[in-house]
Amino acid sequence: MAYPNRPGKNSKFKGSITMAELAKECGYSKATVSRALAGDPRVKPETRELILEMAERFNYRPHAVASNLARRRTKTIGLLFPSAPRTIADPFFLEYLQGVSETLFEQGFSLLIPQARQQGLTETIEELVAHRRVDGIILTEPRLEDERIALLKESNVPFVFLGSTVDPDVSWVDGDNRGGICQGVQALGALGHRRIAVILGEEGLVSTEKRFLGYQDGLAALGLELDWNLVWPGDFTRQGGYQAVVRHLDQIEGGEVTAIMASNDLMAIGAIQALHEAGLGVPQEVSVLGFDGIEVGNFLWPPLTTVQQPVYLLGREVARVLLGLIAGEKETVQRILPVRIVNAQSTVGPAPC
Amino acid sequence: MAYPNRPGKNSKFKGSITMAELAKECGYSKATVSRALAGDPRVKPETRELILEMAERFNYRPHAVASNLARRRTKTIGLLFPSAPRTIADPFFLEYLQGVSETLFEQGFSLLIPQARQQGLTETIEELVAHRRVDGIILTEPRLEDERIALLKESNVPFVFLGSTVDPDVSWVDGDNRGGICQGVQALGALGHRRIAVILGEEGLVSTEKRFLGYQDGLAALGLELDWNLVWPGDFTRQGGYQAVVRHLDQIEGGEVTAIMASNDLMAIGAIQALHEAGLGVPQEVSVLGFDGIEVGNFLWPPLTTVQQPVYLLGREVARVLLGLIAGEKETVQRILPVRIVNAQSTVGPAPC
DNA sequence: CTGAAAGCGCTAACAA
DNA sequence: TTGTTAGCGCTTTCAG
Numbered sequence: 001m002a003y004p005n006r007p008g009k010n011s012k013f014k015g016s017i018t019m020a021e022l023a024k025e026c027g028y029s030k031a032t033v034s035r036a037l038a039g040d041p042r043v044k045p046e047t048r049e050l051i052l053e054m055a056e057r058f059n060y061r062p063h064a065v066a067s068n069l070a071r072r073r074t075k076t077i078g079l080l081f082p083s084a085p086r087t088i089a090d091p092f093f094l095e096y097l098q099g100v101s102e103t104l105f106e107q108g109f110s111l112l113i114p115q116a117r118q119q120g121l122t123e124t125i126e127e128l129v130a131h132r133r134v135d136g137i138i139l140t141e142p143r144l145e146d147e148r149i150a151l152l153k154e155s156n157v158p159f160v161f162l163g164s165t166v167d168p169d170v171s172w173v174d175g176d177n178r179g180g181i182c183q184g185v186q187a188l189g190a191l192g193h194r195r196i197a198v199i200l201g202e203e204g205l206v207s208t209e210k211r212f213l214g215y216q217d218g219l220a221a222l223g224l225e226l227d228w229n230l231v232w233p234g235d236f237t238r239q240g241g242y243q244a245v246v247r248h249l250d251q252i253e254g255g256e257v258t259a260i261m262a263s264n265d266l267m268a269i270g271a272i273q274a275l276h277e278a279g280l281g282v283p284q285e286v287s288v289l290g291f292d293g294i295e296v297g298n299f300l301w302p303p304l305t306t307v308q309q310p311v312y313l314l315g316r317e318v319a320r321v322l323l324g325l326i327a328g329e330k331e332t333v334q335r336i337l338p339v340r341i342v343n344a345q346s347t348v349g350p351a352p353c
Numbered sequence: 354m355a356y357p358n359r360p361g362k363n364s365k366f367k368g369s370i371t372m373a374e375l376a377k378e379c380g381y382s383k384a385t386v387s388r389a390l391a392g393d394p395r396v397k398p399e400t401r402e403l404i405l406e407m408a409e410r411f412n413y414r415p416h417a418v419a420s421n422l423a424r425r426r427t428k429t430i431g432l433l434f435p436s437a438p439r440t441i442a443d444p445f446f447l448e449y450l451q452g453v454s455e456t457l458f459e460q461g462f463s464l465l466i467p468q469a470r471q472q473g474l475t476e477t478i479e480e481l482v483a484h485r486r487v488d489g490i491i492l493t494e495p496r497l498e499d500e501r502i503a504l505l506k507e508s509n510v511p512f513v514f515l516g517s518t519v520d521p522d523v524s525w526v527d528g529d530n531r532g533g534i535c536q537g538v539q540a541l542g543a544l545g546h547r548r549i550a551v552i553l554g555e556e557g558l559v560s561t562e563k564r565f566l567g568y569q570d571g572l573a574a575l576g577l578e579l580d581w582n583l584v585w586p587g588d589f590t591r592q593g594g595y596q597a598v599v600r601h602l603d604q605i606e607g608g609e610v611t612a613i614m615a616s617n618d619l620m621a622i623g624a625i626q627a628l629h630e631a632g633l634g635v636p637q638e639v640s641v642l643g644f645d646g647i648e649v650g651n652f653l654w655p656p657l658t659t660v661q662q663p664v665y666l667l668g669r670e671v672a673r674v675l676l677g678l679i680a681g682e683k684e685t686v687q688r689i690l691p692v693r694i695v696n697a698q699s700t701v702g703p704a705p706c
Numbered sequence: 707c708t709g710a711a712a713g714c715g716c717t718a719a720c721a722a
Numbered sequence: 723t724t725g726t727t728a729g730c731g732c733t734t735t736c737a738g
Contacts, residue, residue: 371714371715371716372715372716373715373716383715383716383717384717384718387716387717387718388717391717415715415716416714416715416716418714418715418716419714419715419716419717420715420716420717421716422714422715422716422717423715423716423717423718424716424717424718
């Protein structure tokens with residue numbers, strides 16, 4: 001016999017018992033064993049008892065791959081991270097990943113993390129879908145015009161975005177971008193700031209758009225006009241935030257700007273670095289407000305004031321929604337999670353000049 | 354027919370053709386098709402040509418799960434992250450993850466990231482192994498006495514550690530902990546420091562031990578005695594670094610300590626925060642040196658001086674070694690990658706007092 | 707309530 | 723060089 005016909009006879013790993021073997025030991029068929037293990041109500045309670053007990057005794061473990069083949073599923077999820085200039089090494093995505101992977105693991109799902117690097121946005125998706133390597137896909141950073149969406153719809157694989165899409169019948173989960181930035185701008189206004197610059201995100205992304213709208217909302221709420229000289233392009237990277245400030249130092253030094261609303265924390269951090277290098281104190285001379293609430297904002301001194309998204313929760317939620325779709329739920333889910341301002345320490349009232 | 358018997362007839366995804374169908378179309382057996390696709394030299398070149406062409410034409414895609422079942426493999430790797438107090442959200446692990454996942458993906462492997470959270474160290478491993486959910490396991494943070502190792506050896510599943518183990522016949526990849534810290538201490542000495550405190554890592558870990566030895570080496574090289582008052586316990590977390598400084602503020606303020614060698618960057622960052630809160634300037638009043646070289650060290654002002662490990666490369670390397678073991682290589686690999694000091698900006702000579 | 711049997715799609719002896 | 727034949731281990735009709 002290749003399998004342990006007495007419990008504990010062999011190592012608890014080597015060639016662990018198969019369902020067929022277990023069935024024989026129990027004196028039942030594979031089918032019944034399979035049902036009992038799956039909790040199928042059609043098996044007689046005593047039978048189930050017995051089978052469960054034997055399974056335990058023989059330390060039976062279902063073979064995931066075989067089961068997956070028979071059920072036409074993979075139990076793995078494709079998790080796509082943003083393409084350049086952002087990277088998977090963005091701290092935002094780590095906290096997010098933790099939420100996602102935790103939820104998936106609880107449900108027995110694996111994660112496939114393709115590295116989009118060289119490939120285009122769509123090749124990766126085609127590859128995942130065509131080889132049936134995943135049961136569903138989680139994406140980030142929807143674009144204003146997003147070719148991935150048509151492809152995914154055609155593929156028939158369930159998918160969810162982190163971030164709201166333009167497309168109305170796509171499921172997504174997002175933080176309150178527009179409202180959050182608006183709140184942020186108003187908070188700066190409440191401190192007395194009137195010359196508030198914004199550093200935009202990467203062009204073409206829905207989130208960039210929404211955050212810019214939030215900025216405009218905030219200005220409006222303060223009774224301020226939009227001044228295009230205070231709208232600085234960025235790309236969501238630290239380098240981008242740094243550059244934005246460097247390029248507009250004269251405005252800052254000239255007192256044209258007393259506060260900066262960065263579209264994310266990483267750019268806020270870059271901005272602060274540029275300000276430091278220019279000898280400008282934060283927040284004494286310039287206030288800086290970020291968006292996202294990533295942990296590393298707390299590494300700074302003073303800690304970064306920021307509009308905090310529930311990053312970890314976003315991860316959990318987006319995973320949960322995808323699992324729902326995989327389980328057969330049909331309706332598209334679009335959920336906005338609330339945000340809030342934290343760490344009011346890198347912002348103060350404008351310097352008197 | 355359920356499959357597209359004319360190329361392009363259906364969507365490129367829906368029910369893509371199976372190998373059996375492709376074989377029929379080609380007029381060959383499944384076996385030959387399988388061989389041709391696998392590049393088996395036994396098939397006649399023209400036959401291979403034909404089959405490859407037809408595969409292309411019918412857009413054939415191998416079914417990963419079925420293939421895995423037949424070959425008794427899963428094509429997924431279990432990636433275990435540290436347990437509390439460290440978390441997967443430690444920036445170190447993100448950079449590391451990027452290296453690992455990139456290498457694995459190139460070879461078509463998925464990643465299973467269990468959340469050890471509640472479970473003990475060993476339960477997770479048992480669960481991965483027993484269900485044959487993975488072809489190999491990557492672990493971190495070997496302990497001086499590590500019960501996982503016996504378990505893994507018994508399980509017969511290939512595994513590799515990030516970090517050197519005490520056990521001589523276990524494969525691992527590591528940065529040069531001891532040499533790196535020693536270098537760091539010497540660098541501080543070269544700046545004129547003589548009262549150099551160390552913040553230790555989490556107790557029981559091999560890396561903690563090695564780094565402490567490196568500290569002692571460094572002192573010895575400087576002709577200094579080990580002073581246990583300057584050996585502060587820590588745990589590799591930011592909070593740990595913060596606490597270590599808070600608890601020893603009197604020593605610092607009393608001039609007993611002019612430089613701090615933290616066993617990792619996160620603790621260095623925590624230490625700097627505590628110093629800031631106490632109104633002590635870094636590096637003017639106290640120099641702080643970290644270890645790891647994580648990206649977020651650059652977020653600080655001034656950027657953190659640190660002993661940089663090639664974190665991303667460590668990830669790639671550890672994955673590569675594991676893939677080697679899975680491919681059947683027998684000999685254990687133990688590789689130390691070099692480190693170097695970067696960003697000499699949070700360290701200067703001691704303040705004259 | 708239980709069992710027999712037919713797959714899931716691919717791989718790998720073993721023959722031819 | 724190619725085909726035949728068994729599986730891999732589990733799920734799921736379809737009968738009984």
